[in-house]
Amino acid sequence: MQIKNFKIDxxxxxxxxxxxxxxxxxCYKTTINQNIHGYxxxxxxxxxQFVLMVKGEAVFQVNEEKRLVKEGDGLFINSxxxxxxxxxxxxxxxxxxxxxxxxxxLSQELYTTYVYPYVQATNLPCIxxxxxxxxxxxxxxxxxxxxxxxxxKPSFYQITITTQLIxxxxxxxxxxxxxxxxxxxxxxxxxxxxMLNWIHEHYGEKVKLDNIAKAGQLSRSECxxxxxxxxKKSPMNYVTEYRIQQSLILLEQQESNVTEVAYQVGFNSTSxxxxxxxxxxxxxxxxYKRKATKTPSC
Numbered sequence: 001m002q003i004k005n006f007k008i009d010x011x012x013x014x015x016x017x018x019x020x021x022x023x024x025x026x027c028y029k030t031t032i033n034q035n036i037h038g039y040x041x042x043x044x045x046x047x048x049q050f051v052l053m054v055k056g057e058a059v060f061q062v063n064e065e066k067r068l069v070k071e072g073d074g075l076f077i078n079s080x081x082x083x084x085x086x087x088x089x090x091x092x093x094x095x096x097x098x099x100x101x102x103x104x105x106l107s108q109e110l111y112t113t114y115v116y117p118y119v120q121a122t123n124l125p126c127i128x129x130x131x132x133x134x135x136x137x138x139x140x141x142x143x144x145x146x147x148x149x150x151x152x153k154p155s156f157y158q159i160t161i162t163t164q165l166i167x168x169x170x171x172x173x174x175x176x177x178x179x180x181x182x183x184x185x186x187x188x189x190x191x192x193x194x195m196l197n198w199i200h201e202h203y204g205e206k207v208k209l210d211n212i213a214k215a216g217q218l219s220r221s222e223c224x225x226x227x228x229x230x231x232k233k234s235p236m237n238y239v240t241e242y243r244i245q246q247s248l249i250l251l252e253q254q255e256s257n258v259t260e261v262a263y264q265v266g267f268n269s270t271s272x273x274x275x276x277x278x279x280x281x282x283x284x285x286x287x288y289k290r291k292a293t294k295t296p297s298c
Contacts, residue, residue: 025146025165029147031093050097074129122182194216207239250265258274
């Protein structure tokens with residue numbers, strides 16, 4: 001079942017449990033524009049993720065890197081990496097999303113040698129799966145098989161899923177991926193998450209660049225460089241966008257009103273909130289609320 005509203009904590013870690021009743025795995029189709037935001041917002045999780053684009057195209061941002069994933073191709077996203085997705089060119093882009101606990105891929109005896117070094121590598125935030133390459137095509141077919149097995153649940157399907165996962169993982173680690181582990185990259189990721197954490201805890205208050213930079217133990221200028229390099233926007237632009245995202249959730253509540261929502265998410269005037277919301281969502285907050293709550297116009 002598609003997740004339409006990604007629940008994340010203050011650190012952007014996704015709170016959705018990725019598992020079936022028995023297995024620490026989740027596999028479902030996602031239509032990008034059906035998400036509450038119209039795109040898949042920035043988040044991360046401990047699970048590794050495999051993507052198979054089954055309709056249209058989408059741009060996936062993984063940490064600092066952006067990749068256009070074409071129909072029929074896919075993407076591996078490593079554990080703990082910040083990522084988001086937006087469709088391009090045509091509406092209704094769909095992908096199969098497979099999230100797997102790294103500890104489930106192989107037995108504990110093999111995990112230390114053949115899984116842990118790869119999920120800890122700093123040079124492997126994502127790997128493109130091009131269906132024209134034999135190994136990648138086999139990987140994409142395994143994703144399709146796992147999705148079908150979870151949907152159909154034939155006899156002993158859990159065992160078949162484990163064999164498909166082993167094949168999928170083996171394809172990745174046998175195709176020349178040189179492992180690196182740079183402590184500077186680890187520190188950079190931790191600082192970025194701490195700054196985002198601070199914003200998500202304090203967005204309803206008056207937010208200053210000094211506060212964000214302090215959370216990451218950076219200077220103001222270095223803080224701006226982090227945001228522009230990783231998120232492609234300034235810290236304050238990110239704050240504004242996050243406030244709008246949070247306002248969507250509040251506006252969907254029947255008892256809320258636009259003025260209250262504006263101040264709850266950190267805007268100091270209703271008119272500025274309405275203007276900013278309109279630029280971002282191409283409609284006013286009231287129009288969005290009426291559509292979301294199906295309240296008839298007066």
